[in-house]
Amino acid sequence: MKQKELGKLLLKELKQLGLRNARMDQYGYVTATLAANTKRATPVIALIAHMDTSPEISGRGVKPQIHKNYSGGDIVLPGDRTQIIRPTESLELAKKVGHDIITSDGTTLLGADNKAGIAEIMDAVHYLIKHPEIEHGTIKIAFTPDEEVGTGVKYFNVKKFGAKYAYTMDGETLGEVENETFCADTVRITFQGVLIHPGYAKGKLVNSVKIASDFINRLPKDSISPETTEKMEGYVHPNGIEGGVEKTTVKFIIRDFEVEGLKKKEEFLKGLAEETTRNYPRSSFKFEVEESYRNMRYVLEKYPEVVEKAMEAVRLTGLEPRLHSIRGGTDGARLSYMGLPTPNIATGGHNYHSKLEWISIQDMKKAIEVVLNLVKVWAAAK
Numbered sequence: 374m375k376q377k378e379l380g381k382l383l384l385k386e387l388k389q390l391g392l393r394n395a396r397m398d399q400y401g402y403v404t405a406t407l408a409a410n411t412k413r414a415t416p417v418i419a420l421i422a423h424m425d426t427s428p429e430i431s432g433r434g435v436k437p438q439i440h441k442n443y444s445g446g447d448i449v450l451p452g453d454r455t456q457i458i459r460p461t462e463s464l465e466l467a468k469k470v471g472h473d474i475i476t477s478d479g480t481t482l483l484g485a486d487n488k489a490g491i492a493e494i495m496d497a498v499h500y501l502i503k504h505p506e507i508e509h510g511t512i513k514i515a516f517t518p519d520e521e522v523g524t525g526v527k528y529f530n531v532k533k534f535g536a537k538y539a540y541t542m543d544g545e546t547l548g549e550v551e552n553e554t555f556c557a558d559t560v561r562i563t564f565q566g567v568l569i570h571p572g573y574a575k576g577k578l579v580n581s582v583k584i585a586s587d588f589i590n591r592l593p594k595d596s597i598s599p600e601t602t603e604k605m606e607g608y609v610h611p612n613g614i615e616g617g618v619e620k621t622t623v624k625f626i627i628r629d630f631e632v633e634g635l636k637k638k639e640e641f642l643k644g645l646a647e648e649t650t651r652n653y654p655r656s657s658f659k660f661e662v663e664e665s666y667r668n669m670r671y672v673l674e675k676y677p678e679v680v681e682k683a684m685e686a687v688r689l690t691g692l693e694p695r696l697h698s699i700r701g702g703t704d705g706a707r708l709s710y711m712g713l714p715t716p717n718i719a720t721g722g723h724n725y726h727s728k729l730e731w732i733s734i735q736d737m738k739k740a741i742e743v744v745l746n747l748v749k750v751w752a753a754a755k
């Protein structure tokens with residue numbers, strides 16, 4: 374409901390801008406259309422950002438601070454002076470001397486993830502309305518709820534929305550275009566023991582709590598875990614355990630950039646469970662795999678122009694375009710599989726999901742330029 378409050382505000386602004394069909398539906402999706410001003414046949418493209426912020430830290434009562442003309446060095450946040458943004462830790466900040474930096478006061482999130490994206494889309498649209506000489510096709514806008522809890526596009530009607538390609542404005546470092554996400558599965562391994570009254574259990578009882586514990590202890594300590602991997606490496610991550618003497622279930626999330634890598638990791642876990650139960654006669658285990666999501670690259674590589682045009686827009690803005698892989702999922706990944714290919718473009722925000730979030734006003738202006746160039750590139754396409 375709090376997201377809908379923001380939705381109402383955005384709806385009002387979209388209407389004030391004069392956008393057609395601006396509306397918010399029962400699920401909180403705010404959508405609008407900027408009509409084409411060109412007679413050329415251009416595909417309908419969409420710009421998407423999410424309205425919710427990370428539930429890990431409060432985004433209520435944000436007191437934004439503008440640190441004008443940043444002179445380098447640490448930024449101490451005034452509401453909680455233990456919260457310090459250091460250029461030695463936030464390496465991008467070191468490059469922003471002379472910029473105006475926006476932060477929270479250190480007691481809350483800033484919420485630039487993803488309100489920076491919303492602001493940039495709004496500003497780009499405003500600019501296009503003020504500058505009718507810029508030729509563009511039909512542009513759809515969507516502001517979505519619940520991205521941070523992974524259900525942002527659950528009720529999104531791709532067909533009714535009517536866009537052919539879309540871009541989420543939800544990345545971080547300027548210049549980055551994100552075309553890849555993890556492939557993700559959930560695995561549940563249930564160890565079955567034998568339950569007998571412990572007073573009369575000699576030679577009969579098989580304790581599944583001990584089997585599960587033995588199994589977990591066999592996991593590699595120096596590889597394939599979130600705490601030992603980075604960049605293009607995948608992992609297996611036990612993130613829950615539940616049970617008693619008779620039955621214990623260990624839950625895992627499995628991540629890899631390729632489906633084959635995902636399957637290999639699952640086979641590895643299965644082998645490890647087999648090896649473990651071999652030491653406990655009369656025990657057994659059940660191995661269940663549930664698909665969570667797949668790398669959006671598998672879809673995007675069928676429509677290479679979608680990512681290419683984003684790279685071109687970045688280049689036209691005077692930035693160096695870089696492809697980047699997301700060690701997680703995005704709404705765009707789900708949308709891609711729902712029939713709307715959607716790579717992710719940078720907003721310029723940093724330190725997401727933390728009280729140390731920051732963004733430069735000058736970088737936001739660059740991100741807006743990227744959007745405007747993207748619109749131009751699509752309008753000029755054959």
Ligand SMILES: [Zn+2]
Nearest residue numbers: 423486487543
């Ligand atoms: Zn986000």
